[in-house]
Amino acid sequence: METLLITLLNGVSYGLLLFMLSSGLTLIFSMMGVLNFAHASFYMLGAYLGYTISQHLGFFAALVIAPLMLGVLGALVERYALRVVHAHGHVAELLFTFGLTYVMVEVVQVIWGRMTIQTSMPAALDGPLFTIGTTEFPAYRGFMMLVALLMLVSTYVALKKTRIGLVIQAALTHPQAVEALGHNVPRVFMLVFGGGVALAGLAGVIGGNAFVTEPGMAAAVGTIIFVVVVVGGLGSLMGALLASLLIGIVQTAAVSVDYSLLSALASMGAAIDPQAPYYRLLTVKVAHVAPVLPFLLMILILIFRPKGLLGTREA
Numbered sequence: 001m002e003t004l005l006i007t008l009l010n011g012v013s014y015g016l017l018l019f020m021l022s023s024g025l026t027l028i029f030s031m032m033g034v035l036n037f038a039h040a041s042f043y044m045l046g047a048y049l050g051y052t053i054s055q056h057l058g059f060f061a062a063l064v065i066a067p068l069m070l071g072v073l074g075a076l077v078e079r080y081a082l083r084v085v086h087a088h089g090h091v092a093e094l095l096f097t098f099g100l101t102y103v104m105v106e107v108v109q110v111i112w113g114r115m116t117i118q119t120s121m122p123a124a125l126d127g128p129l130f131t132i133g134t135t136e137f138p139a140y141r142g143f144m145m146l147v148a149l150l151m152l153v154s155t156y157v158a159l160k161k162t163r164i165g166l167v168i169q170a171a172l173t174h175p176q177a178v179e180a181l182g183h184n185v186p187r188v189f190m191l192v193f194g195g196g197v198a199l200a201g202l203a204g205v206i207g208g209n210a211f212v213t214e215p216g217m218a219a220a221v222g223t224i225i226f227v228v229v230v231v232g233g234l235g236s237l238m239g240a241l242l243a244s245l246l247i248g249i250v251q252t253a254a255v256s257v258d259y260s261l262l263s264a265l266a267s268m269g270a271a272i273d274p275q276a277p278y279y280r281l282l283t284v285k286v287a288h289v290a291p292v293l294p295f296l297l298m299i300l301i302l303i304f305r306p307k308g309l310l311g312t313r314e315a
Helices: 002-032 039-057 059-086 090-112 139-160 163-173 175-180 185-210 217-232 237-255 261-267 286-304
Strands: 128-132 135-138
Touching: 002 039, 002 128, 002 135, 002 139, 002 163, 002 185, 002 217, 002 237, 039 059, 039 090, 039 185, 039 217, 059 090, 059 185, 090 217, 128 139, 135 139, 139 163, 139 185, 139 237, 163 175, 163 185, 175 185, 217 237, 217 286, 237 286
Parallel strands: none
Antiparallel strands: 128 135
């Protein structure tokens, strides 16, 4: 029971980090129809900026300043680059954000180098939050979960309960009518893109301390967040939350399972010839296939429910 609870908590905390990262991508796509391939690179940049700011002003200052800086950067990218590219269609947008990914990786390597950065936990969060049996659950993971939930609530309230949120949603489906009412629709989209990038930056500051901060971190999570968006449903914020938690729990649980088909067959008394051509396949443990499980889930979703769990658009 102790192992089960700790595994579940670790899976939920990892899933909520995935949600922090995928929510910005979901927001940008649902409001603008843009699949931002550079989103994971903004996450990486947030981790590096968070590290640098933490060295001078502390972690909690970095938690505010780094996302704001990235939000401004994202707004400038949309205003002076993506908006121009948008006129040439979605393929041009994808190619632009794809190229931007490599530009940001090179910039990070020039400024911070190619080696892994040694981050440190803030003193206030460096310790156990509580203990289950003999296993301690880190306070930092609890803080990470709290930030993700606060971000979910604030984003939902901003989109559903505020005037700017109503304008943003109206601009998605009826841009001409919104402009006729005196609102600047391009500026609204610029704010949406900047806000989505800021959320990626927030995830970067949080995730940089929880995991590894190095130039390859964007590539490591880049594919996973697209899996989350597809499984949850393109454009669905609640779908992204559900998919993030599902993938986080499944992948974390699978990593902890040190079991194979061979051990299962052996427990039932079956004798397997080590020279059999399929013997090596039977020795593969569940933990070894854990990285593949999210992609397998995505394939099944695309086959049986192309709109995703809660999506309204075809994937």
